[in-house]
Amino acid sequence: MAGNCRCWCGECSYRTAWLSEEESAEQQARHFAEHHPGVAPSHRVEFRAKKHEGAGCVVVVALLLLLLIVLATCQYQSGSASMPQLDAFRLRG
Known part of the structure; x- marks a missing residue:
């Protein structure tokens, strides 16, 4: 089931899939470790708008x-x- 949170990388155009907040943060940390070693993690968090x-x-x-x-x-x-x-x-x- 899709979550309601995704993280956008502050260094490139990478973004996580819609996941739970925890899963999204973990995936973003893995991305930073693999693609931006030695750079302090920076990202933006996006929350999905609730359906009316x-x-x-x-x-x-x-x-x-x-x-x-x-x-x-x-x-x-x-x-x-x-x-x-x-x-x-x-x-x-």
């Missing part, structure tokens, strides 16, 4: 679209019956 559960934005957009359709349908149906009343009100006002 659920659909999030898609659900919100779908609900808003559905609400818009319902409101437009209701306004259209009620608007055709109430238009004469609105015109009569405007003429009086």
